[in-house]
Amino acid sequence: xxxxxxxxxxxxxxxxxxxxxxxVGLLLRRNTLVMFMCIELMLNAANLTFVTFAKELDxxxxxxxxxxxxxxxxxxxxxxxxxIVAIFRRRPDVTADDINLLKG
Amino acid sequence: xxxxxxxxxxxxxxxxxxxxxxxxNPVHSALFxxxxxxxxxxxxxxxxADLVAIIQIVVYASAxxxxxxxxITLLGVDEKETRIEPLRFQRPLAIGFGxxxxxxxxxxxxxxxxxxxxxxVGPLDDDxxxxxxxxxxxxxxxxxIWAFEITAVLLVIAVVGGVILARRSGHRPSAEAGATS
Numbered sequence: 001x002x003x004x005x006x007x008x009x010x011x012x013x014x015x016x017x018x019x020x021x022x023x024v025g026l027l028l029r030r031n032t033l034v035m036f037m038c039i040e041l042m043l044n045a046a047n048l049t050f051v052t053f054a055k056e057l058d059x060x061x062x063x064x065x066x067x068x069x070x071x072x073x074x075x076x077x078x079x080x081x082x083x084i085v086a087i088f089r090r091r092p093d094v095t096a097d098d099i100n101l102l103k104g
Numbered sequence: 105x106x107x108x109x110x111x112x113x114x115x116x117x118x119x120x121x122x123x124x125x126x127x128x129n130p131v132h133s134a135l136f137x138x139x140x141x142x143x144x145x146x147x148x149x150x151x152x153a154d155l156v157a158i159i160q161i162v163v164y165a166s167a168x169x170x171x172x173x174x175x176i177t178l179l180g181v182d183e184k185e186t187r188i189e190p191l192r193f194q195r196p197l198a199i200g201f202g203x204x205x206x207x208x209x210x211x212x213x214x215x216x217x218x219x220x221x222x223x224x225v226g227p228l229d230d231d232x233x234x235x236x237x238x239x240x241x242x243x244x245x246x247x248x249i250w251a252f253e254i255t256a257v258l259l260v261i262a263v264v265g266g267v268i269l270a271r272r273s274g275h276r277p278s279a280e281a282g283a284t285s
Contacts, residue, residue: 003107011147012213014114018121018140020206025125027198033130033176037137040168041121044144047156054228055151061225063153063236064243070163071255075262077168081175082269088179 011052019045030095032084036077043073106150113150116143129181134172141165152228154236 022041029035047066054062116139123136141164148157225247228239244252 003111006106006110006150010110010114011151013210014117014147016206016209016213017118019209020202021118021121021125023205024198024202025121027201028195029125031130033172033179034124034133037124037133037172040137040164041124041140044141044164047160048144048147051148051151051153051156054153057222057224058228059223059225060228060239060243061247063156063228063240064225064248066153066156067159067240067244068248068251068255070159071259074163074168075258077171078262078266079269081171082266084175085178086269086272 008052008056011048015045015048015052018042018048032087032096035096036080036084039076040073043069109146109150113143113146116140117147130176131173131181134169134176137172138165138169141169152236155240 019042022038022045025038025041026035029038047069050062050065050069052062054060120136120138120140120143124133124140127133127136141160145157145160145165148154148160225243226239228236
């Protein structure tokens with residue numbers, strides 16, 4: 001059994017698949033927590049692309065950018081989960097259909 | 105050998121990603137997400153990004169997933185998410201647009217490179233100052249120093265915003281429901 005050599009294309013297609021799964025999940029699910037996890041998936045797929053191109057183009061900048069993506073993801077999770085907790089105090093569940101009025 | 109690791113990791117990552125959107129229980133979704141994130145750090149190791157791989161485990165797989173599970177247990181597991189879609193064409197359209205998005209990414213990214221220039225910021229490894237951690241740190245603290253400082257501002261804003269959101273509006277759901285319904 002001869003295995004193919006893993007080139008950057010494999011990683012990029014994998015990242016595209018993960019990004020797509022995250023986007024579709026964001027559209028399909030109604031639970032706000034799961035929607036947040038889908039956003040994390042998409043951010044991670046972008047990170048994988050950055051690191052792949054860092055290797056492919058021999059550029060350290062691709063790896064440095066990942067840290068900024070990570071910080072944005074962490075800040076987004078902190079604020080987003082605080083919003084979910086604040087909404088939950090007023091309403092008993094966390095589905096996106098119940099918060100369609102843009103008011104408490 | 106690299107191919108074996110890649111395909112096993114890719115299978116785990118895709119299975120975890122699909123599990124996130126398929127699992128009914130949010131706790132299971134969080135654990136599937138953990139599986140994807142850990143296999144992602146395997147890819148980072150394969151791509152010789154050692155520091156990124158460790159940070160992935162420490163920050164994503166530990167801190168963020170634990171935060172998710174903490175909030176899920178705080179709010180109670182919500183399994184009664186309806187399977188009946190209120191918008192009529194949401195499901196087929198979502199899957200259709202997902203397929204379209206994937207095709208777009210593959211076609212556009214396959215045909216058009218942004219520049220394709222090599223080593224704009226700096227090479228991955230330097231003969232004099234070698235080591236992945238050292239290279240990343242040098243880049244972060246020279247080339248990207250302003251972005252790094254703004255990152256600190258962003259984190260402070262996020263933490264302050266989180267605290268304010270969590271402190272305000274101390275209504276109890278039971279009292280609210282009794283008053284309005």
